[in-house]
Amino acid sequence: MGIPVSQMLAVARYVVKQRVMKRDRYPLVLMLEPLFRCNLSCTGCGKIQYPTSLLKQHVSAKDCLAASDECGAPVVSIAGGEPLLHPQITEIVAGLIERDRYIYLCTNALLLKQKLDAFTPDKHLSFSVHMDGPRAQHNFSVCRDGVYDIAVEAIREAVRRGFRVTTNTTLFEGADPERMRGFFDDMMALGVEGMMISPGYSYQKAPDQEHFLRRERSQRLFSKMLASPNKAWRFNQSPLFLQFLMGKRDFECTPWGNPTYNLFGWQRPCYLLQDGYAKTFRELMEDTEWSNYGRASKNPRCQDCMVHCGFEPSAVDATFRSARAMGATVASMVTGQL
């Protein structure tokens, strides 16, 4: 099973509409962080280092849905923290489905199996399970033994029950391209709909500062990993973005493409950097000094970044900007080559 046609059409319709309305800046995916608390302390995560009283707080279901209404993006990625720890997660999901949003519920899957009863399979809902590589690599990355096996079991159960399941993989320095190829085979054999991959961002607050990939290293790794891709692999990402990761294309960052809403408000400028917060989505879009971000800005924090939240929207936008890019996307989807 691949991405439902209805989702592809919803996104395509939305992007075309933005272009017809001549909107230069529009959101594609709302990154909703309804809480910061997590049940893992991953080595490369800079999202959860807050005092306990803040970790105990969460954005209410009402505010989450209001944020989605305000933003209007057709896709919502529920991240965190671990969203399954949110006491109103089922209400949030149900409300988003009602709004015809396509949801990627990002989870480390520690609680997925036991929470499945709370959800109903729906074309709008996909569990995006955090899997950073083969067993040893993943367990090391999340700093806990046994997590890979729990996640695999949860994926199997979710697939068995008819849920859409994808994986999301963050890669760090030291990842072995050959092993990663084997890992992709393993994930597809579990029956997931598709995979998402991205290099990790060098969060200033993450515990491990040594293993973030620099730009050239990222390109080398992704080139080796994705060269002659196995026909069984499916990526829930734009082929142009994958080609960007391989160094075959260059894009400028689209920081407004995946706007982030959390306990503090609308995060400026993007999912990764925290330069402040806007009260409203409109304020975020209109009052943020966007020229301060992206590679061209020379902002040092943006120079090595190749993360999907900035460049996937660029790739999607490029697809709809020229017949050539659209042709390349279609060709890649048909042939499976990148």
Next chain:
Amino acid sequence: MSTEPREPQPIGAQIEQAFDYRGYVTLSRRDGSQLVGFVYDRGPAYVELFDEAASQRIRVAVDDIASIELTGEDSAAKAQKIWERRKGALEPPETSAWGDWEDREDRPVLLLVALPGELRSVADVIGARRHGAVARGRVGSVSAVGLAVGMGGGAAHVIAAEHPRLVISCGLSGALDPSLATGDWVLASSVCDDDGESIAVSEPILRAARRELVTGGGPARLAEGEILCATQVAATAAEKRALARPGRLAIDLESGPAARAAHRAGIPWLGLRVILDPLDLELPAFTRQPHPSYIVPALRHALGGPRATAELARLGLRARTAHRSLAQALCRLAPMFGPRFTPASGPTLGPTSGPTSGGIAPVEHAS
């Protein structure tokens, strides 16, 4: 080394430092008042903070700020230190799937049984549909999870994953005391394994369970004492008699791993068995081997002749009585499931209010 006090930073720099800090700060106003909070945003003319309880957002004008000190613990630095300390060493797989968020109100009650037939009784009580070996439901406002772990099945993994508020190991059992009959309830005061290792149930939990089980009237018999958790089925009267000891009431294959896992996780637990086969009853040979379902072996046994069929029919009736009794006992225990249940604060019952240890209680049966 100079001992001269350093020049205070300009307010703008102090604000930037506080904004970048992942801990609480103390903000001193020009009027002399102080505010402790977490700075999450700032603008040219203001600073925004969450108060110390993270329940209120406060905006302070920059002009009102005299100084900001980084007084709370830096969560990012703390995370880094922890990571450096354990570099390479992973958290064990038993680490709670709930992380450190133990104070959440919706922790479930975990009901561990061995077999699908027992899970049916549990599912009825918690109003759940079964998905394979799991049944998830609610008792009042509390979520409850029933799980069939199989004969002799372990529980550490599921306890780590569910992080329950209470673990109840329950199901059918063989009697090791001659006074016990089919359908009688046995409340474990302790669980002992083949090696003699014994884990006692905490007294407040035991007291509360006893109170709930004897309340409500009806014809039910409750006994309280040790349960032997063996590694194989004791099917004949001779085998059961060989395992009998004073104060030891019943035998099963599951209570031990459940008790051990809960005990290690620091989670209250309770053992409740319902007698299926009295001490002198011989079980058919097929019961010796663990099976996920006993339907096929039982049918095969029934083909052995009229006597075997009759024996099986009688055992079926006993199983029906025992399952019904198990459901009744769990219904009685339901008040213990709630979030407000605090065993330590429960009223103390005198020794005559419940069963005496190792003996049959004044008879009260649920119907």
